[in-house]
Amino acid sequence: MWGFLVRRLTTAFLVIVGVAVVVFFVIRVLPGDGAALRAGPYASAERVAQIRKDYGLDKSLFSQFCVYIKDLSHGRLGTSMRTGKNVTGELFERLPASLELAFYSVLLASIIGLPLGALAAIKRGKVADQMVRFFAVIGSSMALFWLGILLIYLFFYILGWSPGPVGRMSVGQTLPPSTTGFITIDALIHGQFAVLGEAIKYLALPVVTLSFVLSAPIIKITRIAVLNTLNMEHIRTAKSIGVSSIDLIWRDVFRNAAIPIVTTIGIVFGYMLGGNVIVEFLFAWPGVGRYAYTAIQNSDIDAIQGFVLLVGIIYVLMNVVIDFVYMFIDPRVRLGSDQDSK
Amino acid sequence: MKARESRKLAFAKLRAQPFLLAGVFILALFMLSAIILPFFLRDPLSTDVLIAFHPPSFSYLFGTDKFGRDIFSRCVSAARMDIAVGLSIAFSAMFFGVIIGLTAGVVGGRVDETIMRFTDLVLAFPGFVLALVLVAVIGDSVFKVGIAVTIGFIPYFVRLIRAEVLLQRELDYVDAAKLVGNGPVRLALFHILPNAIGSSVVQATLVAGWSINTVAGLAFLGVGIRPPTAEWGVMVAEGANDIATGFWWTSLAPGFLIVVASMAFHLIGDQLSEETI
Numbered sequence: 001m002w003g004f005l006v007r008r009l010t011t012a013f014l015v016i017v018g019v020a021v022v023v024f025f026v027i028r029v030l031p032g033d034g035a036a037l038r039a040g041p042y043a044s045a046e047r048v049a050q051i052r053k054d055y056g057l058d059k060s061l062f063s064q065f066c067v068y069i070k071d072l073s074h075g076r077l078g079t080s081m082r083t084g085k086n087v088t089g090e091l092f093e094r095l096p097a098s099l100e101l102a103f104y105s106v107l108l109a110s111i112i113g114l115p116l117g118a119l120a121a122i123k124r125g126k127v128a129d130q131m132v133r134f135f136a137v138i139g140s141s142m143a144l145f146w147l148g149i150l151l152i153y154l155f156f157y158i159l160g161w162s163p164g165p166v167g168r169m170s171v172g173q174t175l176p177p178s179t180t181g182f183i184t185i186d187a188l189i190h191g192q193f194a195v196l197g198e199a200i201k202y203l204a205l206p207v208v209t210l211s212f213v214l215s216a217p218i219i220k221i222t223r224i225a226v227l228n229t230l231n232m233e234h235i236r237t238a239k240s241i242g243v244s245s246i247d248l249i250w251r252d253v254f255r256n257a258a259i260p261i262v263t264t265i266g267i268v269f270g271y272m273l274g275g276n277v278i279v280e281f282l283f284a285w286p287g288v289g290r291y292a293y294t295a296i297q298n299s300d301i302d303a304i305q306g307f308v309l310l311v312g313i314i315y316v317l318m319n320v321v322i323d324f325v326y327m328f329i330d331p332r333v334r335l336g337s338d339q340d341s342k
Numbered sequence: 343m344k345a346r347e348s349r350k351l352a353f354a355k356l357r358a359q360p361f362l363l364a365g366v367f368i369l370a371l372f373m374l375s376a377i378i379l380p381f382f383l384r385d386p387l388s389t390d391v392l393i394a395f396h397p398p399s400f401s402y403l404f405g406t407d408k409f410g411r412d413i414f415s416r417c418v419s420a421a422r423m424d425i426a427v428g429l430s431i432a433f434s435a436m437f438f439g440v441i442i443g444l445t446a447g448v449v450g451g452r453v454d455e456t457i458m459r460f461t462d463l464v465l466a467f468p469g470f471v472l473a474l475v476l477v478a479v480i481g482d483s484v485f486k487v488g489i490a491v492t493i494g495f496i497p498y499f500v501r502l503i504r505a506e507v508l509l510q511r512e513l514d515y516v517d518a519a520k521l522v523g524n525g526p527v528r529l530a531l532f533h534i535l536p537n538a539i540g541s542s543v544v545q546a547t548l549v550a551g552w553s554i555n556t557v558a559g560l561a562f563l564g565v566g567i568r569p570p571t572a573e574w575g576v577m578v579a580e581g582a583n584d585i586a587t588g589f590w591w592t593s594l595a596p597g598f599l600i601v602v603a604s605m606a607f608h609l610i611g612d613q614l615s616e617e618t619i
Binding site: 133136292307308312 | 360361459462470475476479551558559563579585586594600604605607608612
């Protein structure tokens with residue numbers, strides 16, 4: 001088991017190195033002049049040259065790459081051109097907000113997606129199946145930003161049930177001391193229930209928007225995984241000797257169908273952590289996605305680079321986590337890896 | 343006689359698959375209106391402040407926006423662009439993905455290893471983020487957005503085709519084709535490819551749907567396709583601020599059309615993949 005762990009982390013590290021090289025290539029080597037972009041369309045040639053010098057863009061590609069790798073090995077992702085601060089710090093400051101939004105969205109999407117997917121599989125070809133499949137099709141084709149705008153219009157402007165799209169909290173609200181970075185959990189720990197209620201109100205619309213879209217892949221993969229499992233011989237045998245179907249679904253089917261489902265939920269979660277630019281922009285959510293949006297609007301090269309790297313690294317690490325979860329739910333993975341590490 | 347029977351059978355099959363039927367119908371409707379309607383409509387770019395924020399009515403089906411542009415004409419003109427871009431992305435991603443995946447599967451060894459590692463690297467980024475950053479770096483234009491989104495989708499096809507090729511390679515017909523003297527290129531293109539491409543075609547319909555969403559999403563963020571181009575995502579973004587002042591119709595129609603157009607492709611793809619389970 002430990003051998004598996006070490007090997008898995010080594011490959012993950014190699015992939016991260018590859019990711020770093022790709023990001024460098026995309027940001028610095030592809031056609032496009034960062035300094036000119038930053039200086040704006042009316043800047044003089046001297047100004048562009050000055051910016052190029054300030055950010056080391058005038059050196060050779062190779063020496064730029066060496067500086068980049070050296071900084072990276074110290075955990076430095078460069079300096080934001082817009083704020084002049086360290087990009088690493090700025091990103092990590094915003095990560096908890098994204099994490100909280102991602103967590104609740106994926107949670108709600110799973111609560112919707114798992115039972116619906118299983119239901120569709122059991123009732124394959126029936127009306128219930130058709131309806132669930134249609135729901136998943138709408139989810140996959142939904143334009144996130146449009147759904148968000150509609151929900152804001154309905155629940156904020158018309159009904160007034162929800163706060164406006166201004167982020168995690170109203171301005172001036174004192175936050176609970178930051179223990180976990182999740183406002184909901186911090187509020188709970190410190191017993192500030194009013195703050196907890198507020199936080200949930202602000203979370204509701206972005207979470208509903210996201211989970212509507214995220215439930216689609218979870219429904220699809222659960223349906224297929226359960227369908228495949230229902231065709232397995234031992235399940236058919238269990239059914240034929242009269243094990244009740246609810247028992248069967250809970251105990252046997254979900255266990256056997258767990259691997260593809262866990263993979264999908266993990267990937268969706270990894271995607272959410274960094275890929276959530278649209279919803280964070282729409283709801284003014286102070287997370288990494290919104291940071292990336294601002295960086296792109298300002299052509300802030302180092303900040304964009306830091307953001308992509310962070311997203312890539314989170315994605316790779318998420319895959320490692322998924323592999324570890326496999327070991328807990330599937331003894332075959334655990335035992336198999338033990339054998340070949342001998 | 344036989345042709346008519348098989349046509350009858352095809353229709354009966356189509357009727358039994360409401361998803362496929364609905365998808366094809368919506369798509370046909372979109373394409374027809376995108377081709378024919380522009381001849382009868384107002385110029386999607388012409389402005390007239392006197393009729394700004396005209397609510398939906400008989401003469402302005404979807405209303406007008408803050409510059410007095412007719413939203414219906416803009417939506418139709420955008421349908422042309424969005425569906426064409428979505429289809430082109432799906433086709434080119436499949437084209438390059440198939441060539442690369444076929445090479446990896448047929449040649450094998452070092453080449454295969456290198457291609458697959460590179461595919462993993464591209465897949466280490468969520469497609470939307472990759473496209474967002476690529477466009478931010480290489481600049482805005484419809485063509486560049488197309489390239490940026492395509493790159494993110496190529497690996498899906500590489501993996502699919504390669505997996506299929508590895509399965510097919512073991513089958514007897516491949517040995518038979520080799521024995522009668524087919525060279526490796528001929529073998530790959532004319533014998534293995536036709537048997538391996540099915541799942542990629544299904545994937546391509548889904549990719550067309552996702553591409554429409556991705557391109558519109560980028561445009562909504564102000565990346566890629568920019569105002570005043572008539573594009574659904576651009577129109578939703580332009581209308582987003584008007585909602586606060588009570589003009590609800592400016593983003594409503596373009597956003598709805600994004601969903602419907604993307605849905606047409608997803609309906610088709612969903613039914614096709616259902617057949618393969």
